[in-house]
Every structure is written in structure tokens, then in C-alpha cells.
Amino acid sequence: MDSELKKKLQEKAKIIRQDIIEMLCEAGSGHPGGSLSIADVFSYLYFSGILNINPDNPSDKYRDRVVLSKGHACPVLYATLAEKGFFDKSHLKTLRKYGSILQGHPDMNKTPGVEMTTGSLGQGLSCSVGMALGARLDDLNINIIAILGDGECAEGQVWEAAMSASHYKLGNLVAIVDKNGLQIDGFTKDVMNSEPLADKWRSFGWEVFEIDGHDFDEIDYSIKSALSIKDKPVCIIANTIKGRGVSFMENVCDWHGKAPSEEEKEKALCDICNLKLED
Amino acid sequence: MIKQDIKKILSSEDEKISTREAYGRKLAELGEIDKNIVVLDCDLSKSTRTAIFAKKFPERFFNFGLAEANMMSAAAGLATMGKIPFASTFGVFATKRACDQVSISIAYPRLNVKICATHTGISVGEDGATHQAIEDAAIMRSFPNMIVISPADGTETRKVIDEIYKYNGPCYIRLCRGNSPVLFNDNYEFKIGRGVKIMDGDKATLISAGFTTSITLEAAKTLEEEGIEVDMINMASIKPVDSEMIIESAKKTGLVITVEDHNVIGGLGSAVCEVLSEKYPVRVIRLGVQDKFGSSGSPAELIKAYGFDKDSIVKTVRENIPA
Known part of the structure; x- marks a missing residue:
């Protein structure tokens, strides 16, 4: 990846992470861990130019669709959409408050840029299958990207959806699994082991890439490859660190669904600011 | 006594048809006038009669196999793309197996999905309790945004399908397996x-x-x-x-x-x-x-x-x- 673009994406990821922390502190509740783990992927999806997403034309028939199936990680989506210009950043302070356009889990009718209402885990990939089928019926040359969690992969519906996507040869569908290895009750391997995860997706007929979900070169390579594969769906397993960028949140289960205090916020922002960037 | 003004809408024919059959035939008719109509089923198309549509418009028929949860959420996805999905299976599976998917993927975002469930009520008969939906209307009625319609006969079924096709929002239509008298005429x-x-x-x-x-x-x-x-x-x-x-x-x-x-x-x-x-x-x-x-x-x-x-x-x- 060209170094200028990488720098830009790193800068965007930093802003997204800062906004996640700020909005969660203000809200007093919410999910920082799984938002921070997928922030680099979001930066790439919305700011690399790889997808057709334009806040000035949010109902463009030809737009690519990103569906956040792991809906609890909506702070990363809201921060990204605000940074992209779908709505004013002042809304971020209203997260989870009564009357806000930013609900505790994504609501497609309240938030500009949110493509699907999600929050009950396991449903987003199925919705994406429907979108991919609809796009194909209309000969729309667009991409549907579904973002799932590794804990979410315990939902049976994910595999119903996976089976149907390969049955219908949905080459316009990409699933990105944010494999941060943690869920509410502990490590995914202890709560409900999903391994071998890549083999599961392969056996369901998907092409699979396993990448470092914080390495922009690997994100870039895998997504470009995924978009070029047209005869079957592609799953990108993004190995990530839950809470990535905030030292005291990284790999700590308790930060799945807890908001930082004012004091913790300051430390978190400081950590994000000092996050060592790779060349 | 039978109301005077009602006589003109009552059928004088002595015929019987199941509401599922009337649904299947009507759907295949509607498919001709609007190419945005898509039909989804879960391995029951012969029973729900969506097979009539499937035969006529195979490219707009999607069989999801025995995976009702996936079908309901996928129907929601199709609706976001401007399609008008009719999703069919038996009442027990549409409302109990896929309860959360209907609530969260369809009713909450108020997506334009028509859930047309057949084999409702104990009148399903010999299949017994596992296949008799006796709580489907209760479940669907409790979802905000969802409308619930239970047509009386084949004629009303056809008219209901016409109406919900024009209506933009989620619907649950309660259809039956057995033949029943045609009460109404086309008026x-x-x-x-x-x-x-x-x-x-x-x-x-x-x-x-x-x-x-x-x-x-x-x-x-x-x-x-x-x-x-x-x-x-x-x-x-x-x-x-x-x-x-x-x-x-x-x-x-x-x-x-x-x-x-x-x-x-x-x-x-x-x-x-x-x-x-x-x-x-x-x-x-x-x-x-x-x-x-x-x-x-x-x-x-x-x-x-x-x-x-x-x-x-x-x-x-x-x-x-x-x-």
C-alpha cells in the first residue's frame, strides 16, 4: 500500500478510536472492546476509496453496503460515519440517549449511513445474503460487506447464512470476522470454542483469508482480493486485539461492555495518541 | 339476516379451495405485473403453494432449505434493495422458529416483507401439535409495525394479497391447509x-x-x-x-x-x-x-x-x- 494512503488510514483510525472513547464516556455505557478491535478495518473500508460510499448521495442505488452484524460495536460505525460526513459529529455525544439518532444498537431508520438494523447477533450476515441476492437480480455491480464477531459465530444462523451464500454463489458478498478472541463471559476458546474457524468457513464453500486485522497492507490485500473473486463468497478472518489502542483495555474481557470514566478516558485518549504506527 | 348490501358480494357458487392454494395462484399472477416481487420458501414450496410462482419465475424464487431464521433476515435484506419479498413456510416455523428474526430484521426496521404462513391452526389435522400454529397470531400481533390478516376464503385471500402488495410495510398473513367454502365473489x-x-x-x-x-x-x-x-x-x-x-x-x-x-x-x-x-x-x-x-x-x-x-x-x- 502506498505510504501516503497508509498514513491517512492510520490517522483516520486514530480519530475513529478517539471518537469511540469520547462517545462511550459521555454515554456512560456501551461496548469499547469490539469497537476498537475493528477500527482499522473500518478506516480502510470507508477512507481508502475501495468502496462506493458517498455521504452526499446516501441512497445511491449503486452504493456498496456495509452491514455491522456485530451491532453492539456500533460506536466504531457511528464514529466512522460521522468522520465520513454522514452526520454532524455533535451527534456522537448523544449516543444511547433518549431521542438520539444514535441508538444503543444500529437502527437503519434513525442513522444516516446505517444500512441495516442489527443488534441481535447472527442476523446481519443473513440480511447481507438478501442484499447480495437483490443486487444480483438487478445486475448491480456492487459489494456487500458484513462484519461479524468471532463470538457471534456461535449463532447457528451465521452458518445457515454461510450455507446459503455459497449455495447461491454470492461472489458479491464478503464477510469480515473480527476475531478478537474475547466475548462477554471470557475468551472465546473457553466460552464456546469456534476453532478451527477458517476451516469452518472453507468447508461451507467460502474462500478464506486470514490476516492481521491491524495491518493495513494485509487488510488492503485481502479486501482487494475478496472483491475480485466473483464466483463465491469470501470470508476474511481478521485477527485483532480486543480494545486495540488503549493499553488497559487490550485483551481484557471486562472492557467488552463497559464505558470508561473521565479519568480512564483521558488515559485512553493519551494511549491512542501515542499508538505506535507501523510503516 | 344476511344484510341486503352484502348479498352482492356473497358467492352463489358451491365451490371449495384452500387459502394456501388461492395464495399460490395469486402470487404467480402478481409476479407477472411486478418484477420486484420475489418469493422465499424453506423447502415447503409444494405445501405453501409458492411452487406455482417458482415454476413460472425461477430466477425470482429462492429456496432457503430448512433454515427459517436465515430466510426471514434475508427477506429483510432483499426488501432494503427495493424488492417485495413474500416469505412462506408453515405458521409454526414462521413465527416461533424465526421469531427474533421477524421481530428484529423485519418488524423493527419496518421493512416491506410479506410473511405468508400456511398450515395455521389445529385444522392442519393429522400432522398433530408440532405442525399446528395456535399461537402465531398472538406472537405476530405483539410486534410493533406488524399487521396480521387471517382471510376467510379463497376470494378474500386474493384480495388480501392485492392489498398487502400495495401496502408498504411488514405483514403476517395466516393461511390454512384445508379446503374451505368460497364465501365471497369477486365484488x-x-x-x-x-x-x-x-x-x-x-x-x-x-x-x-x-x-x-x-x-x-x-x-x-x-x-x-x-x-x-x-x-x-x-x-x-x-x-x-x-x-x-x-x-x-x-x-x-x-x-x-x-x-x-x-x-x-x-x-x-x-x-x-x-x-x-x-x-x-x-x-x-x-x-x-x-x-x-x-x-x-x-x-x-x-x-x-x-x-x-x-x-x-x-x-x-x-x-x-x-x-
């Missing part, structure tokens, strides 16, 4: 939220939905022969229910009896009770499945055993009207 008009009063009387009000309307109508005619004239209302639109018509009739008769092939908890009977207890309290007797699971047996045997056959309705009216 019949269906409107969401409107009941149709078929007979006029002042001794009691009978309100029914689905194929039980044909049984209730027979009961009302028998009562008329005995000199007991009743108001008889077909209330296909269970949600929104026609409150105005229910209240007006209750004011006149003072006694309401509901008839449905569904648990008396949560369905048409409950909807009528909700209206009357808030707006005009009168006594309501709910005939239907009395909070127990279904059973194997022939539809006629079951309807009698569960107490909403013609004789049970007649007896209930006789015993409860003021002397």
Missing part, C-alpha cells in the same frame, strides 16, 4: 383494518376470522331459523382490528362471541376483548383453542373436539343470550 373488497358485517341481528355478535367464518356463518343461519338473529362479522384484519365495527355491534347486542382456530390467548378473541374492555365493556366469550396444544385427527374431528364447530357455536349463543 368483495378487502381493506386493512376493516371488518365485514355479513348478517344483521340484535341478540348477539359473532366475530370470526379465517375459515372459521364459514362455520360461524352456518351457525348464524341455524340460529336465524330458530328465531335468534345475530350480528355476524368477518374480521380478517386481526391487527389493526376494526374497533368501530366491534363497538357499534356490541352496543346493539350486549354479547360478543369470537370464533378462531387459534389459542384464545392472544388472537382474534383477545383483540376483541382489548377493544371492548377499554371502550365499551360487554361480556365476551372466546371460542377457539382453550390454551392447550393441538393433536392429530381429522380437521372436522379436531374442530369439534376443541369446541368451535357449528354446533358448539350455536349452543354457546343459545345458552348465553338473555332469556
Whole structure:
């Protein structure tokens, strides 16, 4: 990846992470861990130019669709959409408050840029299958990207959806699994082991890439490859660190669904600011 | 007696058709006029009769196999792309197996998905309790944004499908397996939220939905022969229910009896009770499945055993009207 673009994406990821922390502190509740783990992927999806997403034309028939199936990680989506210009950043302070356009889990009718209402885990990939089928019926040359969690992969519906996507040869569908290895009750391997995860997706007929979900070169390579594969769906397993960028949140289960205090916020922002960037 | 103005919408033919068959045929007709109509099924297309559409428009028919949860959420996804998905399976699977998907993927975002479930009620018959949806209307009625319609016969089914096709939002249509008499002719008009009063009387009000309307109508005619004239209302639109018509009739008769092939908890009977207890309290007797699971047996045997056959309705009216 060209170094200028990488720098830009790193800068965007930093802003997204800062906004996640700020909005969660203000809200007093919410999910920082799984938002921070997928922030680099979001930066790439919305700011690399790889997808057709334009806040000035949010109902463009030809737009690519990103569906956040792991809906609890909506702070990363809201921060990204605000940074992209779908709505004013002042809304971020209203997260989870009564009357806000930013609900505790994504609501497609309240938030500009949110493509699907999600929050009950396991449903987003199925919705994406429907979108991919609809796009194909209309000969729309667009991409549907579904973002799932590794804990979410315990939902049976994910595999119903996976089976149907390969049955219908949905080459316009990409699933990105944010494999941060943690869920509410502990490590995914202890709560409900999903391994071998890549083999599961392969056996369901998907092409699979396993990448470092914080390495922009690997994100870039895998997504470009995924978009070029047209005869079957592609799953990108993004190995990530839950809470990535905030030292005291990284790999700590308790930060799945807890908001930082004012004091913790300051430390978190400081950590994000000092996050060592790779060349 | 049968209302004068109603006579012109009543069928004079002696024919029978199941509401699932009428649905399947109508869907295949609609498919011709709008290419945005897509049909989804879960390995039951021969039973739900979506196979008629599938044969005609294979490129717009999606079989999801035995995966109802996936089908419902995928239908939602198709709706976001401007498609008009009709999703069919048996009532038990559409509402219980895929309950959360219908609620969160479809009803909450108010997506334009038409859930047309067949094999509802104990009248499914021999398959027994596992395949008899007796709580489907209750579940669907409790979801905000969802409308619930239970057509009485083949004609009303066709009219309902026309109406929900024009309506932009989620719908649950309750269809049946067995053949039932065609009550209405093509002059019949269906409107969401409107009941149709078929007979006029002042001794009691009978309100029914689905194929039980044909049984209730027979009961009302028998009562008329005995000199007991009743108001008889077909209330296909269970949600929104026609409150105005229910209240007006209750004011006149003072006694309401509901008839449905569904648990008396949560369905048409409950909807009528909700209206009357808030707006005009009168006594309501709910005939239907009395909070127990279904059973194997022939539809006629079951309807009698569960107490909403013609004789049970007649007896209930006789015993409860003021002397």
C-alpha cells in the first residue's frame, strides 16, 4: 500500500478510536472492546476509496453496503460515519440517549449511513445474503460487506447464512470476522470454542483469508482480493486485539461492555495518541 | 339476516379451495405485473403453494432449505434493495422458529416483507401439535409495525394479497391447509383494518376470522331459523382490528362471541376483548383453542373436539343470550 494512503488510514483510525472513547464516556455505557478491535478495518473500508460510499448521495442505488452484524460495536460505525460526513459529529455525544439518532444498537431508520438494523447477533450476515441476492437480480455491480464477531459465530444462523451464500454463489458478498478472541463471559476458546474457524468457513464453500486485522497492507490485500473473486463468497478472518489502542483495555474481557470514566478516558485518549504506527 | 348490501358480494357458487392454494395462484399472477416481487420458501414450496410462482419465475424464487431464521433476515435484506419479498413456510416455523428474526430484521426496521404462513391452526389435522400454529397470531400481533390478516376464503385471500402488495410495510398473513367454502365473489373488497358485517341481528355478535367464518356463518343461519338473529362479522384484519365495527355491534347486542382456530390467548378473541374492555365493556366469550396444544385427527374431528364447530357455536349463543 502506498505510504501516503497508509498514513491517512492510520490517522483516520486514530480519530475513529478517539471518537469511540469520547462517545462511550459521555454515554456512560456501551461496548469499547469490539469497537476498537475493528477500527482499522473500518478506516480502510470507508477512507481508502475501495468502496462506493458517498455521504452526499446516501441512497445511491449503486452504493456498496456495509452491514455491522456485530451491532453492539456500533460506536466504531457511528464514529466512522460521522468522520465520513454522514452526520454532524455533535451527534456522537448523544449516543444511547433518549431521542438520539444514535441508538444503543444500529437502527437503519434513525442513522444516516446505517444500512441495516442489527443488534441481535447472527442476523446481519443473513440480511447481507438478501442484499447480495437483490443486487444480483438487478445486475448491480456492487459489494456487500458484513462484519461479524468471532463470538457471534456461535449463532447457528451465521452458518445457515454461510450455507446459503455459497449455495447461491454470492461472489458479491464478503464477510469480515473480527476475531478478537474475547466475548462477554471470557475468551472465546473457553466460552464456546469456534476453532478451527477458517476451516469452518472453507468447508461451507467460502474462500478464506486470514490476516492481521491491524495491518493495513494485509487488510488492503485481502479486501482487494475478496472483491475480485466473483464466483463465491469470501470470508476474511481478521485477527485483532480486543480494545486495540488503549493499553488497559487490550485483551481484557471486562472492557467488552463497559464505558470508561473521565479519568480512564483521558488515559485512553493519551494511549491512542501515542499508538505506535507501523510503516 | 344476511344484510341486503352484502348479498352482492356473497358467492352463489358451491365451490371449495384452500387459502394456501388461492395464495399460490395469486402470487404467480402478481409476479407477472411486478418484477420486484420475489418469493422465499424453506423447502415447503409444494405445501405453501409458492411452487406455482417458482415454476413460472425461477430466477425470482429462492429456496432457503430448512433454515427459517436465515430466510426471514434475508427477506429483510432483499426488501432494503427495493424488492417485495413474500416469505412462506408453515405458521409454526414462521413465527416461533424465526421469531427474533421477524421481530428484529423485519418488524423493527419496518421493512416491506410479506410473511405468508400456511398450515395455521389445529385444522392442519393429522400432522398433530408440532405442525399446528395456535399461537402465531398472538406472537405476530405483539410486534410493533406488524399487521396480521387471517382471510376467510379463497376470494378474500386474493384480495388480501392485492392489498398487502400495495401496502408498504411488514405483514403476517395466516393461511390454512384445508379446503374451505368460497364465501365471497369477486365484488368483495378487502381493506386493512376493516371488518365485514355479513348478517344483521340484535341478540348477539359473532366475530370470526379465517375459515372459521364459514362455520360461524352456518351457525348464524341455524340460529336465524330458530328465531335468534345475530350480528355476524368477518374480521380478517386481526391487527389493526376494526374497533368501530366491534363497538357499534356490541352496543346493539350486549354479547360478543369470537370464533378462531387459534389459542384464545392472544388472537382474534383477545383483540376483541382489548377493544371492548377499554371502550365499551360487554361480556365476551372466546371460542377457539382453550390454551392447550393441538393433536392429530381429522380437521372436522379436531374442530369439534376443541369446541368451535357449528354446533358448539350455536349452543354457546343459545345458552348465553338473555332469556
